[in-house]
Amino acid sequence: MTNAQTTEISEPLPRETIANLIAAIASQPERYALFFDIDGTLLDLAETPDAITVPNGLTDDLKALSHHLDGALALVTGRALSYADTLFFPHRFPIAGLHGTERRMLDGQIIRAEPTAEFLDVKQRLATLPESFPGVLVEDKGGAVAVHFRQVPELADHVGEAMRVAIAKAGPGYELQRGKMVLEIRPDSADKGRALDAYLAEAPFAGRIPVAFGDDVTDEAMFKLVNAKGGISIHIGAPTDSTLARKRLSKPQAVRDMIATILRKQL
Incomplete structure (x- = not known):
């Protein structure tokens, strides 16, 4: 071949x-x-x-x-x-x-x-999200961060609001990506x-x-x-x-x- x-x-x-x-x-x-x-x-x-x-x-x-x-x-x-x-x-x-x-x-x-300092701060803040919303899972991917709510679909609106606040704090160069029962912040490039x-x-x-x-x-x-x-x-x-x-x-x-x-x- x-x-x-x-x-x-x-x-x-x-x-x-x-x-x-x-x-x-x-x-x-x-x-x-x-x-x-x-x-x-x-x-x-x-x-x-x-x-x-x-x-x-x-x-x-x-x-x-x-x-x-x-x-x-x-x-x-x-x-x-x-x-x-x-x-x-x-x-x-x-x-x-x-x-x-x-x-x-x-x-x-x-x-x-490479992640920015603002994004790293956002990841730290999101890591505490399950304390307010049990059942939500935060996945640290290094250069991105995802919040899964497959186990608690009733919390979709709360997760969405938290992620909208987080993406605003992440600053330029990042975007919010929607998936199946998951929201993710990742580089927009x-x-x-x-x-x-x-x-x-x-x-x-x-x-x-x-x-x-x-x-x-x-x-x-x-x-x-x-x-x-x-x-x-x-x-x-x-x-x-x-x-x-x-x-x-x-x-x-x-x-x-x-x-x-x-x-x-x-x-």
Whole structure:
């Protein structure tokens, strides 16, 4: 297998079905670059971020798929890069963590934005939020901070107000990102679309058809970028009119089954 080094993205097959896509990736891996969100896409969602589990065999399947693609596989996630590494240990993939705030390239080089003093102060203040709102979970991601209220959805308005105050104190350079039962403050210079675009400018991703898998509003920037480049955007979850993705898989297990099927077909 050889890396595609052309400067333009190839056009995908018209009205390509998931079955056709599986067959194409299995037989023509040099044409494709695959980008996966993690939570809700590769892995089933859990009540808390730390309760996420990695199914047996998935890490090795991802490594085998990356090898099949000559390395043109990346994870694009809201998780911190270091945490994503623990999920898929011992393998290390190109990862855009914190929605692209930090990004590891295929050669291992890491690019990341440094937090400001104002943002660090905001993180300290938010860490005390569960004292006022039991059941709320504050996740310190280093360059970003997320407040989860999946266990106490009735507190959504209170969390929203607290985060609006916090983003104002964080100052310029930060934005409030909404997700599934979570609000996050992160640098405004990064999103998953920009992270994916940066990968597509580098070998071995350059010149390939991008295929992006995601389940949340944070993945919409990735879908928009992929659609603009003639790629394939795949939403994971129930049918919805609120996504830019043009194809759908029902749940993370369907994504894992797709990966396993590609590997079986290419043997």
